[in-house]
Amino acid sequence: MKLDELKWDERGLVTVVVQDVATGEIRMLAHANREAVENTLSTGEAHFYSRSRRAQWKKGESSGHTIRVDEIVADCDGDAVLYLGEATGPSCHTLEETCFFERLDAGAAKKEPALPILGRLERELNARRDSSGDKSYTRYLLDRGAPKIGEKIREEAGELAEAIANESDERVVSEFADLFYHALVGLIHRGIPLRAVLAELGRRFGRSGHEEKASRSELNAPKG
Amino acid sequence: MKLDELKWDERGLVTVVVQDVATGEIRMLAHANREAVENTLSTGEAHFYSRSRRAQWKKGESSGHTIRVDEIVADCDGDAVLYLGEATGPSCHTLEETCFFERLDAGAAKKEPALPILGRLERELNARRDSSGDKSYTRYLLDRGAPKIGEKIREEAGELAEAIANESDERVVSEFADLFYHALVGLIHRGIPLRAVLAELGRRFGRSGHEEKASRSELNAPKG
Structure with a gap:
């Protein structure tokens, strides 16, 4: 779709949803006029149009909390676009990461992204790691540390491999979930955000169908 | 936030973004009046308001492609809400999974969700699995099948465990990405969608802070 084909509303605007491409988190919803979309395309930084101030604005121009936009995707009827990219710092003026944090239904925690x-x-x-008196299995693993977590990762990997070879789909799904959970506990033990792994996978696998460049291939580069 | 606190526009509407809670995919963008939000809350099925037909509508009432809504989250200024849940079948009237599939920037593939x-x-x-003549490492693994994929999953798990215990953050991230990639190739070999694993993790870990009920705990149930 071309910029000309977007369906600008009576004020010359389209709705913009901003999504973090690594985590899938929706960061904010705003509007953009044609100039703002053009500037976003040309600079790779999120630009919007303020209906109250009647002016284009660049996200982060005062706060410093910019949003890098890698892709813009229009919806089927062309009156909304998605900015896919990565935010620097919080995206909400309340200094929450995302503007969407107020549960409307009768959820347990009312304020939660x-x-x-x-x-x-x-x-x-992370909450279990930080909560004193927590008696969860997660806390047990974190208290035992890297040796225990590593032992479990190896064990669950073996079970996943076995399931892939010989067991039902349900078993494969369950073992993958077990392995992922224990690997994530390892990340949390190290204080590394999952976003870092997702971003690494994103770097290795572009959406354009390139070969997995950075993935070590034993066809080309045996690991020994 | 309560329904009363939402900021309905001059037509009595808020903007609604619909997101798949498992994959993070944004499925569609639409509008809702108060009645549509109330019906979504009370039935757990996505309801909207059509500005052109000036009527409330339930997603899937003619197509059968309903959207289950588990949570509704309002944004900071209350003029937009997020429906978080899971769609049955395609969500777009074009029969694409998501309405957002038209790249506006000069992306390689113009139509891609x-x-x-x-x-x-x-x-x-999946594209590599299905493409003849593909010479990628992924294709190599899939051609060798479960024994090779399983061997790699075990090997990468050992490397991740080692990295968590003794290596840099960068190594941990890289080894986690390696392990995840190989496990995903195992899923693809079996024809199982990643969504099934994400949904399983969602079932085990509710957002309300429950203990990981379905996760096997060796504190309570040693696996032997």
């Missing part, structure tokens, strides 16, 4: 599953899982495991 | 990194990776690896 809206996150896809992996982000929730990471948040939950 | 907007996906966070893991979804892209899975899509890319």
Whole structure:
């Protein structure tokens, strides 16, 4: 789709959803006029249009909390676009990471960022690490540290390999989940955000169908 | 936030973004009046308001492609909400999974769904499996099948365990990415969607801070 084909509304605007390409988190929702979309395309930095101030604005121009935009994807009827990229710092003026943090339904925690599953899982495991008196299995693993976590990662990998070779789909799914969970506990033990792994996978596998450049290939580079 | 606190626009509407909670994929963008939000909350099925037809509508009422909504999260200024849940079938009237599939920038493939990194990776690896003449490392692994894939999963798990215990953050991230990639190739070999693993993790770890109920705990249930 071309810029000309977008369906600008009566004020000359389209709706913009901003999504973090690594975590899938929706950071904010705003509007853009044609100039703002053009500037986003040409600079790779998120630009919007303020309906109240009637002016274009660049995200982070005062706060420093910019948003890098790698891709812009229009929806089927062309009146909304998605900015896919990565934010520097919080994206909300409240200094929350995302503007979407107010649960409307009768959720347990009213203020909690809206996150896809992996982000929730990471948040939950971090909370267990930081909560005194927690008696979860996660806390047990973290207390035992790298040797125990490593032992479990190896064990679960063996079970996943076995399931892939010989067991049901349900077993494969369950063992993959076990392995992922224990590997994530390893990240949390080290204080490394899951986003770093997702970003690494993103660097290795571009969306354009390139060969997995950075992935070590034993066809080309045996690891010994 | 309560329904009363939402900022309905001059037509009595808020903007609604619909996101798949497992994959993070944004499925569609639409509008809702108060009745549509209330019906979504009470039924757990996505309801919207059509500005052209001036009527409430339930997603899937004619197509059967409903969207289950687990949570509704409002943004900071209350004029937009996020429906987080899971779609049955395609969400777009074009029968694409998501309405967001038209790249506006000069991307390689113009029609390609907007996906966070893991979804892209899975899509890319499936494309390699299905493409004849592909000479990628992924294809090599898939051709060798479960024994080779399993061997690599075990090997990468050992390297991740070692990195967690003794190596730099960069090594941990790289080894986690290696392990994840090889495990995902195992899923693709079996024809199992990554969404199934994400959904399993979602079932085990609710957002409400419950103990990881379904996760096998060796504190309570030694695996032998």
